[in-house]
Amino acid sequence: MRATDRDAEFVEFVAEHRPVLMQAARLLTAGDHAQAEDLVQTTLTKLYVQWPKVRRSDNPVGYARRSLTHVFIDEGRRAFRSRERVVAEPPAPDARREEQVADDHELRASVLDALGGLPPRQRAAVVLRHWFDLDVDQTARILNCSTGTVKSQTAKALRHLRASLEPAVTLKEIP
Template sequence: MAHHDDEEFAEYFAAKRDSVRRTAYLLCGDWHRADDLAQTAFVSLHRKWRKIRDRRAVDAYLRKTLARAAIDESRRPWRREEHTGEVPQPRVADGGDALADRVSARADLLAGLARVPSKQRAVLVLRYFEGLDVASVARALGCSEGNVKSQTARGLAKLRTALGEEVGTHG
């Protein structure tokens, strides 16, 4: 890799690493696995860096690699987790503290996302966190737009159910 390419990749990496890591966390729900997924995506991007002619396509390539890595990782047998009947709830301060409420809502959302199957979770994260349209998500995941729409509907239903259960336990 030429020196200029190395510098260009290093600048891109520095600019994107935090947002890619956050997206990876939303995809898998674990910071250590998120680091692994982000690393996998950046290594893959680094291998292809010199061949990418349209630098505007880099974000899409990275997003696609990240989402696919998260889905593939969730299918590995050693990653299958046993779910318990109860999810530990964060302590909410008395008096309706706004920060505590936000933390609680975020914890509920993350716990709910963890209960959504990996492909549906990837669709939800790409659509609603990354702000991609249906066509872009379909390209990122290598599936049809109809599949994205059905996975979105199923994922939202699963998330609503999970959030209803999560929120219902606070009362």
């Protein structure tokens, strides 16, 4: 393929799909914008290098999703650390918190904090299953593990999220 075709296709792909990759990266990194941007940049660079393979894959978005997850897990292996979020004010008492979570910003911060308490692979399992809406088999293939592992990791993650978010937010039971 000619370099100009590769470039044009890649730019079109970035324009269309970068925002979604950035949102996924934001969840995977529990709201760390700088790390999320790094993940997306690394992912897109890999995609450009492998573009002939990406375009042959019939599902470039799926390819990007898998690459993003792998980059995240590889990074996590190198440096998994639990970050403390700096907040302007001390946490509000529970009674007030319930009102505040109605605000999107507060809710977002609460969810990202809860995600931040998960190990990287559990966080990836939650994002793949419940944000990308992939099924257990698809998630297992991306994470290179068994379907049983996906189920157990997701269940552990959901228990943690429930415990972290309640009582302000009650997660619906997932069948």
